[in-house]
Amino acid sequence: MKPIRLLVISGSERQGSYNRSLARVAAGVARRDGAAVTEFDLRALALPIYDGDIEAQGVPAAATQLRDAVLAHDALLVVTPEYNAFPPPLLLNAFDWLSRLRAGEGTVAGLAATANRPVALLAASPGPLGGLRSMNYLRQYLQAAFAMIVVPQQFALGRAGEAFDDAGALKDPKAQHAVEGVLEALGELASALKAAR
Numbered sequence: 666m667k668p669i670r671l672l673v674i675s676g677s678e679r680q681g682s683y684n685r686s687l688a689r690v691a692a693g694v695a696r697r698d699g700a701a702v703t704e705f706d707l708r709a710l711a712l713p714i715y716d717g718d719i720e721a722q723g724v725p726a727a728a729t730q731l732r733d734a735v736l737a738h739d740a741l742l743v744v745t746p747e748y749n750a751f752p753p754p755l756l757l758n759a760f761d762w763l764s765r766l767r768a769g770e771g772t773v774a775g776l777a778a779t780a781n782r783p784v785a786l787l788a789a790s791p792g793p794l795g796g797l798r799s800m801n802y803l804r805q806y807l808q809a810a811f812a813m814i815v816v817p818q819q820f821a822l823g824r825a826g827e828a829f830d831d832a833g834a835l836k837d838p839k840a841q842h843a844v845e846g847v848l849e850a851l852g853e854l855a856s857a858l859k860a861a862r
C-alpha cells in the first residue's frame with residue numbers, strides 16, 4: 666500500500682466485534698505498508714438517532730469530528746456488519762448526521778468532505794456470506810449520496826466466528842491476501858488522486 670493517510674471505521678464497536686477485529690487486521694496491514702492509519706470509533710461519538718427536531722437545535726458537535734477526520738485523511742476503509750441484509754444503524758446514522766453539516770466560516774459541508782474521496786469496503790459476519798449484501802448497499806449509499814469513489818475490490822469474511830486466532834490474526838491466508846488486495850487497490854487509487862490534485 667502507498668504511504669497514504671487512512672481512516673479506518675468499523676460499523677460495530679461491541680466487545681468481541683468481528684468487524685472491529687477485521688478492521689484491526691486491515692489497519693495493521695496498512696501500517697506495515699507505510700500508511701498513516703487512524704482507527705476511528707463511531708460509537709464514541711454517541712450521536713443520537715437522526716431526528717429533525719434535534720437538528721433544528723443544531724447538528725450535534727460530534728458529527729463535526731467525523732467530518733474533520735474524513736477531511737484529514739486521503740482515503741477511508743469501512744468495515745461493516747450486516748443487519749437484516751443491510752448496513753447497521755451505527756454507520757448509517759453517523760453518515761446521515763455528517764450529511765446534514767452545512768458549510769460555515771472556515772468549515773466545509775459534510776458532503777464536501779466526502780465528495781471524490783476514495784473508500785474501500787470490508788465486511789464480516791458469522792454467516793456464510795460474510796455481510797456481502799450489506800457491503801453492496803453501503804457501496805450504493807456512499808456513491809450515490811456522498812459522492813465517494815468506492816473501489817471495486819471488496820471482501821466479505823464469512824464464518825467470522827472461526828476466522829481469527831487468539832492473537833487476532835486471520836487464520837486463512839486467502840482471507841489475509843484478500844484484505845491486502847483491497848488495501849492495495851485503495852492505496853493505488855488514493856495516491857493517484859492525491860497526485861492529480
Ligand SMILES: Cc1cc2nc3c(=O)[nH]c(=O)nc-3n(C[C@H](O)[C@H](O)[C@H](O)COP(=O)(O)O)c2cc1C
Binds near residue numbers: 681683748789
Ligand atoms: C438485528 C440483527 C440483524 C442481523 N442480520 C444479519 C444478516 O442479515 N446477515 C448476517 O450475516 N448476519 C446478521 N446478523 C448477525 C451479525 O452478523 C452478527 O451479530 C455479527 O457478529 C455483527 O457484527 P460484529 O461482530 O462486528 O458486531 C444480524 C444481527 C443483528 C443484531
